[in-house]
Amino acid sequence: MKRIAVSLLLLTIVPFAWPARAEDLVSGVSQDVIQITSNYTGTSIVVFGAIERPLGSEGRDIVVVVRGPDTDLTVRRRERIAGVWVNSDAARLVGMPSYYYMASTRPLEAIAAPADLTRYGIGEQHLVPQQIVSHHDPRPFQKAAIRHLERLNLYTEAPGSIDFLSETLFRTRVPVPAGVTRGQYNVEVYLFRGGQVVSAQSTPLFIDQTGLERRLFNFARDAPFWYGLAAVAMSILLGWISSVLFRRPA
Amino acid sequence: MEIYLPVAEMSVHWLVIVGLGGVVGFVSGMFGVGGGFLLTPLLVFYGIPSTVAVATTLSHVTASSMSGALAQWRRRAIDFTMAGVMLAGGIAGTVVGVWLFALMRRQGQMDLTVGATYVLLLGTIGTIMLRESLVSLRSAHAGQPVRARAINRAWMASLPLKMRFRQSRLYISVIPPMGLGFVIGALGAIMGIGGGFIMVPAMIYLLRMPTSVVMGTSLAQIIGVTAITTVLQATSNYAVDIVLALFLIVGGVVGAQIGVRISGRLRGEQLRLLLAIVVLAVCGGLLWGLIARPADVYSLSLEEQ
Numbered sequence: 001m002k003r004i005a006v007s008l009l010l011l012t013i014v015p016f017a018w019p020a021r022a023e024d025l026v027s028g029v030s031q032d033v034i035q036i037t038s039n040y041t042g043t044s045i046v047v048f049g050a051i052e053r054p055l056g057s058e059g060r061d062i063v064v065v066v067r068g069p070d071t072d073l074t075v076r077r078r079e080r081i082a083g084v085w086v087n088s089d090a091a092r093l094v095g096m097p098s099y100y101y102m103a104s105t106r107p108l109e110a111i112a113a114p115a116d117l118t119r120y121g122i123g124e125q126h127l128v129p130q131q132i133v134s135h136h137d138p139r140p141f142q143k144a145a146i147r148h149l150e151r152l153n154l155y156t157e158a159p160g161s162i163d164f165l166s167e168t169l170f171r172t173r174v175p176v177p178a179g180v181t182r183g184q185y186n187v188e189v190y191l192f193r194g195g196q197v198v199s200a201q202s203t204p205l206f207i208d209q210t211g212l213e214r215r216l217f218n219f220a221r222d223a224p225f226w227y228g229l230a231a232v233a234m235s236i237l238l239g240w241i242s243s244v245l246f247r248r249p250a
Numbered sequence: 251m252e253i254y255l256p257v258a259e260m261s262v263h264w265l266v267i268v269g270l271g272g273v274v275g276f277v278s279g280m281f282g283v284g285g286g287f288l289l290t291p292l293l294v295f296y297g298i299p300s301t302v303a304v305a306t307t308l309s310h311v312t313a314s315s316m317s318g319a320l321a322q323w324r325r326r327a328i329d330f331t332m333a334g335v336m337l338a339g340g341i342a343g344t345v346v347g348v349w350l351f352a353l354m355r356r357q358g359q360m361d362l363t364v365g366a367t368y369v370l371l372l373g374t375i376g377t378i379m380l381r382e383s384l385v386s387l388r389s390a391h392a393g394q395p396v397r398a399r400a401i402n403r404a405w406m407a408s409l410p411l412k413m414r415f416r417q418s419r420l421y422i423s424v425i426p427p428m429g430l431g432f433v434i435g436a437l438g439a440i441m442g443i444g445g446g447f448i449m450v451p452a453m454i455y456l457l458r459m460p461t462s463v464v465m466g467t468s469l470a471q472i473i474g475v476t477a478i479t480t481v482l483q484a485t486s487n488y489a490v491d492i493v494l495a496l497f498l499i500v501g502g503v504v505g506a507q508i509g510v511r512i513s514g515r516l517r518g519e520q521l522r523l524l525l526a527i528v529v530l531a532v533c534g535g536l537l538w539g540l541i542a543r544p545a546d547v548y549s550l551s552l553e554e555q
Contacts, residue, residue: 041252041261071552076358078547084366084540087358087549098552144548178254178261181552209256216256220488228484231492232477235309235499239316242503247321 023060024052025199027189032203034176035210042178045205047103048171049189061104061111061192062162063122064172066205068099068154069183070130075141075148091141095130098181100155103172107159112195120190120197124155153177182208257491258302264497266296271501275314278502279509280516281525284311284472286443287372289498290364291532298494300364301355304442305480305489306498311444312476313499314506315469322466329417329463332427333470339428340475343435348482351440355487358551362540367441369537375447376529383522390519418459418467427457431471439479444472447529 027049034043047064054060072094079088104111108123118126124146132138149155154177162172174187185205191198209217220227252261270292278285286307293303322328354363409423430452434445449468453459459467484490513521 036254038254039252040254074358074551076549076551078544078549080543084362085542085544085547086362090358141548144546145550147546148548148550178252179259181259209254213254213256216492220257220484220490220492224485224488225481227492228481228490231309231484231490231495232312232480234492234496235312235480236316236473236477238496238499238503239313240320242313242507243317243320246317246503246507 022053023055023191023193023198025189025191025201026050026052027187027201027203029187029203029205032205034205034207036180036182036208036213037210038213040178042176044173044175045187046171046173047187047189048169049201050170051168051191054168055193057164057167059194061106062170063105063108063111063190063192064101064103064162064174065120065122065188065190066099066101066174067097067121067186067188068181068207069097069185070095071098071181072096073129073145075145077141077144089134089136091132091134091136091138093129093132093138093142093145096127096145098154098183099176099185100124100127100149101158101174102156103158103161103174105160105162108157111192112197116195116197120200122190124150124157152179154179176207180207253493253497255298255302255491255494257488258298258494260297262296262298262494267494267497268501270296271310271498272505273501274310274498275502275505275507276509277505277525277528278314279506279511280513281509281521283447283525284314284444285502286311286438286445287368287441287447288528288532290442291368291536294364295535300360301351301487301489302491302494304351304364304440305483305487306491306494307442308438308444308476308480308483309490309492309495310498310502311442312473312480314502315444315446315472315476317503317506319466319469319473322469325466327463328466328470329415329459330467330470331413332415332418332420332459332463333467333474335413335415335424336427336431336467336471337474339431340435340438340471341478343432343437344439344475344479344482346432347436347439348479348486350436351483352486354440364441365536365540367437369533369540371437371441371448372529372533372536376526376533379522379526380530383519383526386519387523417463418457420457420459422457430456431475435475435479438475439482444476446472 027047030046072092073096074090074092076087076090078085102123108117114126117123118128121127134141146155162170164170185207187203187205188200190200251264253264254261274285274289277288289307289310290303294300354360409425411424412421413424414421434449437443438445446468450464453464453468454461480490
């Protein structure tokens, strides 16, 4: 939802604000599909682009954002009760990206005002869940969620990591760790001038399991009863084989 | 080489998994227990989500029990009637256990439930085993025979629904074995264990079954219960990872054979003392996890939409 809203915003605002002969952006991604295979341990993609009709590098910034499919995050706070740490309070953040990567030419606070960053969902602190279910102040829970996701390398902020190959040509490398969710990712490139977005482009990226992994995952979800039976049959068969193999001469 | 687990949705090193299966198989071959009580915590320590660890360990237990039960069956040391009666109780227990498991998971108390149940159970059993093995080691030194503690079973004789168990040479009510099966079935679903290490003493001391058929009968019953629990866990929690199970079992069956061979060289009391130490060590580690201040008091769980 949020992604569509942002795209619509870009479609409407940008042409009106910047009619013909404005500074513009073209961008691309090194691959549009990532296949998770049996020996997948993470990979990386290269996002690149060029600025058309440049107006000089002063006051110009590039921000690259990669978002994973939306997910619900449940954050729980543990409390010591009778000497034991027990989950007590919880907050549910509905509709947060399962993966988030942000690369920029400069630190975000130097690029644009917080309100603008929040509008485009740029920067971990500026991500707003669609809905928060909590009986408490959700801010510490939201911070904790981001902290955990950063530790899992699912959320990363990399200010100053965009390389300029020439005056107008830029690229950045985006790591895709092993624990990513399958689904549609979105690679967004923003061109800022004087704190305002003047051009933006969004490219989809698909991450999917392939081969045997895919089939096993589908099997487990679509036919769980038969999948369970298959697991049992495999165990019984292997137990039987081992008893025959290692049978000691009587 | 890293392998990708399709249900756990994570990459693990296959040698670590085969190694874990091997160590647990070694312990189970050495002591004649299923080893689920060790494998589940070890998998969780390694970073496998506890739901997947509990559900997948059961496959490992099925395989090692199958291997052991076949050896007992060749010796005609299985009381199938008794195994069937206990299995009937076990199925009911399993259904309740899997339901509780799903409930705890929704409440976010999964780790606490699994951890606390483990600490209670392992602490109790480890302490009893430690005491008994020390006592028998001491009396073996003094040259005195050890008397088994008699349990008052008068109440059991008055229970209805008596049935004849030919192989065990027993004529008792079906309620105690069914109840035993129920309790262990429920624990198995929550903890990912076969429960042999609770069931064997209970069958000897409570049901008074001849020791010769206890091992085979409990193994046969465990195969039934773990098989049903695996199917239930697969259908209600999608938590069985067949790739993880495969690597665990391969390590487990090899480890078990080494364990069996080494156990032949040790005395019974020494074995029980060693097992008691292993059990108490696992218990201590889990207890520490419950009472130590966590590195981060906030925890996160991701759910797919």
